Amino acid sequence: MSDMRLTRGVKLRDLKKQMVFILTSFGIEKGEASVEAEMIVEHVSGMNRSQQLVCADIPITDRQTAKMERYILQRQARMPIQYCLEVADFAGFKFKVKHGVFIPRTDTETLLEEALRLCGKLGDRPVIKVLEVGVGSGALSVSLLKKMPRTRLTGTDISEDALSITLENARQHKVLKRINLKHEGLWWLLDERFDLVICNPPYIPLSEKESLEPEVVEYEPHEALFGRDPDGLRFYRKLSTTIPKMIDLAGGYMAVEVGDKQADKVQEIFKEAGWGSLNCQRDVNGISRVVSGSWMKK
Numbered sequence: 001m002s003d004m005r006l007t008r009g010v011k012l013r014d015l016k017k018q019m020v021f022i023l024t025s026f027g028i029e030k031g032e033a034s035v036e037a038e039m040i041v042e043h044v045s046g047m048n049r050s051q052q053l054v055c056a057d058i059p060i061t062d063r064q065t066a067k068m069e070r071y072i073l074q075r076q077a078r079m080p081i082q083y084c085l086e087v088a089d090f091a092g093f094k095f096k097v098k099h100g101v102f103i104p105r106t107d108t109e110t111l112l113e114e115a116l117r118l119c120g121k122l123g124d125r126p127v128i129k130v131l132e133v134g135v136g137s138g139a140l141s142v143s144l145l146k147k148m149p150r151t152r153l154t155g156t157d158i159s160e161d162a163l164s165i166t167l168e169n170a171r172q173h174k175v176l177k178r179i180n181l182k183h184e185g186l187w188w189l190l191d192e193r194f195d196l197v198i199c200n201p202p203y204i205p206l207s208e209k210e211s212l213e214p215e216v217v218e219y220e221p222h223e224a225l226f227g228r229d230p231d232g233l234r235f236y237r238k239l240s241t242t243i244p245k246m247i248d249l250a251g252g253y254m255a256v257e258v259g260d261k262q263a264d265k266v267q268e269i270f271k272e273a274g275w276g277s278l279n280c281q282r283d284v285n286g287i288s289r290v291v292s293g294s295w296m297k298k
Helices: 012-025 030-045 049-054 061-078 081-085 106-121 139-147 161-170 208-213 214-219 234-246 263-272
Strands: 087-090 093-096 128-133 149-158 179-183 196-199 251-257 276-282 288-295
Touching: 012 030, 012 061, 030 049, 030 061, 030 081, 061 081, 061 149, 081 139, 087 106, 087 139, 093 139, 093 161, 106 128, 106 139, 106 196, 106 251, 106 276, 106 288, 128 139, 139 149, 139 179, 149 161, 161 179, 196 234, 234 251, 234 263, 263 276, 263 288
Parallel strands: 128 149, 128 196, 149 179, 196 251
Antiparallel strands: 087 093, 251 288, 276 288
């Protein structure tokens, strides 16, 4: 296996062990390598994790093995597994992604959960109008539309690639009629009012760039990752003062994802801008991940 080739004609169990061995030799942590091996097998064979366990003693065809090997070689260059497979899992759904479009993370499922909670508080409104600033792959917007049928969503992004992928994902998940996409960086100039505004902005301080994995720094779009000032909070300052002009006259909500140790500062930014009912939700790792609040017309 020194040449990174997978042995032909072996059982699935042994093939996955080979893949994990090779992936860890690239510097990928063993637990992550095991997950990626399962993802590659599912993508090529169609077998989910449970089916892979049942079929562990089944030999894999040479053709399938060759396909898996190509993905392994792409990972050797530290291309993110989601870009290799052109698919990402989010909130129990599968979304198309490609190089240049931000990869959805499990962290952002916390933002989805908070958005759903806030939509529930708007239950007396026949249609809930949502704005997502920076849709990326559309994973958050499309998931919200699927889980909350009364929502209508406007999504903005400065990337045409992101909007194109979001369109594909909306079509795939059959919510295309309820989403309106705009190639727009000046979201605050939209002539529309919303009940809820959501955003996962670029918030990583540039000073942390050197500490990130090569998958992130070398492949993902930097405009979706890094805040443009030393503390990474510039986007929140803009959101805190511009969203109020876009909130429905009856009042509404906002919810934003934040980086580790940023929640208190972000809450303070929104508090100073006049937002009320501010609170914070933790992600699955216990990190303060989402700040939300309400706006009532003065």
